Amino acid sequence: MPSYEPKNIESKWQEVWEKEKIYQAKDFDQKPKFYTLIEFPYPSGAGLHVGHARSWSAMDAYSRKKRMQGYNVIFPIGWDAFGLPTENYAIKNKIHPSIATSKNIATFKKQIKKLGISFDWNREINTTDPKYYKWTQWIFLKLLENKLAFQKEVLVNWCPSCKTTLANEEVLANGAHERCGQLTEKRLQKQWLLRITKYAQRLLDDLNLVDYSPKIRIQQENWIGKKEGINITYDIDGISDKVIVFTTAPVNFGATFIVVAPEHELVKKIVDGKIDVLESNVREIKQYLEISKRKTEQERLDEKRKKTGVFTGLYAINHVTNGKIPIWVTDFVIASVGTGAVQGCPGHDIRDFQFAKEFNIPIVRVIKGEDSDESQIEKEDQVIEHGQKGCFINSGFLNGLEFDDGLQKTMDYFEKKGWGRRVVSYHLRDWIFSRQHYWGEPIPIIHCEKCGVIPVPEKDLPVELPYVEKYEPSGTGESPLASIKEWVSVKCPKCGESARRETDTMPNWAGSNWYFVRYLDPNNEKELSSLKKMKYWLPIDIYQGGFEHTTLHLLYSRFIYKFLYDIGVVPTPEPYAKRRSHGIVLGPDNRKMSKSFGNVVNPDEIVLKYGADTLRLYEMFMGPFDQAVSWNEDSLQGCFRFLTRTWRLFNENIKEAKTSDNLSRKLHQTIKKVAQDFEELKFNTIVSALMEFINDWGKSYLSKKDAESFIKILAPLAPHISEEIWTGVLKNEFSVHKETWPEYDKKLIIEDLITIMVQVNGKVRAQVEMKNEDGQVEAKAQDRAKKDPRIIKYLEGKEIKKTIFVPGKLVNFVIN
C-alpha cells in the first residue's frame, strides 16, 4: 500500500478537473439551479489569507454537496479590485495600479487553484476591467436619470498636511490621518450622493422576503434606524421665519430652549444679514462657526462632549407655555439628523441638561420618575429620559399620564392644533458617492459652463481611466484626475463647447453593488446581464461573507438591485434569498492576523506541508462557522491523521462481505447527520461525525458498497483524496464529484438497544438498557427501574408522587 502523500495526488486531480470542466455551470439546464455566492475578494498585495480559505472551503464543500444532490450549481469568482490599498501600494512602489492589480490577481489565482475550490473560472469578472465598469457607470447614469444621484455640499474629511480629502476609512478613531498621522479637519465640498433614503422603508419591509440570520437582520434594521416622531414648527418672536424641530419625545411643557446646528438655515440667514439681530450676536456666531469648523475630531473628543454654543439673539414661542425660549447655535446638533434643530428639554435629556447647566438655562421637570426626588432637579443623574418609567407633572392636561401615553396625547394635540406633523425619520443617510482618488471608476459626467451638469452619453461609455504616470493626490482637494489636462478637457455633448470632465471617482462599493448579476452573463456587451439568464439563476440561493460587510455592502447592494428592479433590468425584488456570515480567523495569539503582529499564517505553507485537503478540513473543523476562531497548527495535525487513517482503512479494511449491523447503523447515522449539518452550515460537526465513523471503522470492516457511500460524503470536504480513493483504490469511473449523494436508510439507523436513564427527583441514579420495542417500553422501563438496587435505595420508605417518562430517554421518580 502506498502511503498517503497529498502532493502526489492533489495537483494531478486539479488539472484533470480543470480539463474536464466538471464545475462549469450550464445556463438553462433542466436540473434545478442553485446559486452559491461568496463575496469576491479584494486582490491585495498580501496574497491569500487563511480566512479566505476558511469560508471558501466551506462553501465549496456546500456547493459540491449540492451538485451531488442533483443541482445545477453556479459557484463563481471574480475580483473587487478598485480601491485605496492598491493605489497606496502603487504610489509607494512606483508601480501603476493596473499592473499591481493584475500581478496580485495572478498570485491569488495560483493560490486558490492549489486549494481545489470548485469555482467556475469561466465566469471570472474584474471590476477594474473597462468592459465591466462600463456597466457600473451605466448604472450611475440611470440613477441620475431617475433623480437618485445628485450633488450637494457636504462635510468631508480633510488632511491639512497632505492637502487631500480622505475617505472615512482613512481617518483613525482619534481623528488622525492613518498615513501621515496629522489631525484631520472637516470641510465643505461638493460631492455626488445617492438617495438611498428614498428606499429606506422598502429596504426595511423587504427583510420579510428574505432569510437572513437574526444577527444580520437586526444589523440591517438598526442601520436603517426607523424612528417615529413629530416635526414641531415654532414661531420666532418678532420675525416671520420659523424653526422646525424633530423629536420622538415631545415633553413640550419642559422645553426651555432651542438649539440649531451650525449649518442650519437660520444661522446662515443671520450671518448673511437677512435676519436682524444685535451686531454682537452676529459677531459671536461668526466666531463660533469659525472655531467649530477648525476643531479637529481629536479636540472634540478631548473636550469630553462638553457643550459649547452661542445665543442667536432670537426667541421662539413655546406653544403650550406661551413662554419665550432662546434659540442657540451648537455643534452637538447635527445638521443632517432630523431637521437640524432640537427643542431643549433639560429635565429629560442628558445632553439638553448639560447644555442648560453650561449656559444657565432653566431646567423644568415635567416627568416624575418612580422614586425621583424633585428637589434634586439640578443633578445630572436625576434626569429622566424617554425609556425610563414615569408620569407627567407640571404639564397641564397631561398631568398624571404615563410617559408614553402622554407623548402620544401631545402629538395628537399638536397635530390637531396645526403646530406639528407626525413624521418618520431614519438613521440611514444619503450615500456619499464621490471619492477624490485615481483608482476607481470615473463618474461619467461632463460639466459645461453653458449647459451645466451633462451626463456622458451612453454610447461613449465606458469613460476609461487615463493611463498616467502620476496618480498622487492633487493637493487641491480634487481627485488626481483633475491634473490630467488632456483627459479633463472635453467637448460638451450637448452644445459642443469646451467643457470639463467630472474628476471624482466612485467608491469601492460601486463595483461590488451588482457583480453577482454579471457572473450570469460576463461577456455581454449590450446590457449588464441578460434578463433571460437572470430569470433562470436569480435570486442567489445563499450569499456567504464576512460580518464586516453585513451592514454597508449588503444594504448598498440591496438598494442598487432594488433600483434596477424598478427600472425593469433585474427580475426579483431582492437579490439574496439567504444570507449568512462567517467569523474571522485570528492569529495563534488570538489577535487579528496582521503583518505588524507577525502572526500571519500563509495557506501556501500549510498546503505544502499537509496538503489542501487537510487545510480545508481543519478550516472547517476549527470552530463554529459564524464565530471568530484562532489558528492552531497543533489541531491541524488531527485532521491530517484523520485523512491518513482514512487512506489506510480504504486500503486495508474493505471486505467482500456484509458490513456488521453496528457499523452499518453508524454509517447511516453519519450520512444523516452530515446531510443535516450541511444545511445548517455546521461544518465543524460534520468533520467530527466523519472522524467518529472512522474510529468505529477501525475496529471492523466495510463492504465495498458501504465504503463507496462513505467516500461520497467525504468527497465535498476533502475532494482530492476522495477522488484518488474513488478511482484509484476502489477502481471506479471518474469522477466521485459527479456521483449522487447517498441517502440514509431509515430502518438501519434505529438502535435496537436503548438506554433509559433513571432519575430520582431529577438526579440520575441509574440507567437501564432494554430492547427497543414498540408500546411496551414505558411500563417495562419503570418496572425494571423500581427493581434496580441503586434505585430501591432512594425509594425506600418514600412515596412516589409523580413519575415522568420521556420516550426513549428517561424515567424520573418524584418523591417527597
Added chain:
RNA sequence: GUCCGGGUGGUGAAAUUGGCAAACACGCUGGCUUCAGGAGCCAGUGCCGCAAGGCUUGGGAGUUCAACUCUCCCCCCGGACACCA
C-alpha cells in the same frame, strides 16, 4: 454610552434546542511497537476523594420533576456604531 455577539476541562470545542454536560480533536500520562522523524497502535485523562460518594457550564436569584439551554439582576471579553434629538 447604545446595539449585537460571547463566557463550558490544560486547549479548540460538542450537547438531538429543556432530558446522561464535556462528543470530536489537540495536549498530557502510562504501555506496546519502532527507535530519536511533526510515524503507528492500546489504555487513561473535568474537579475533590483510597473508596462509597460529592461537586461542576462567569457570579447571584427565579421558573421547572428536570436548566449550558428559559426569565431577571450583576461581572468580564470581543465587535459595530457613537452627542441620532
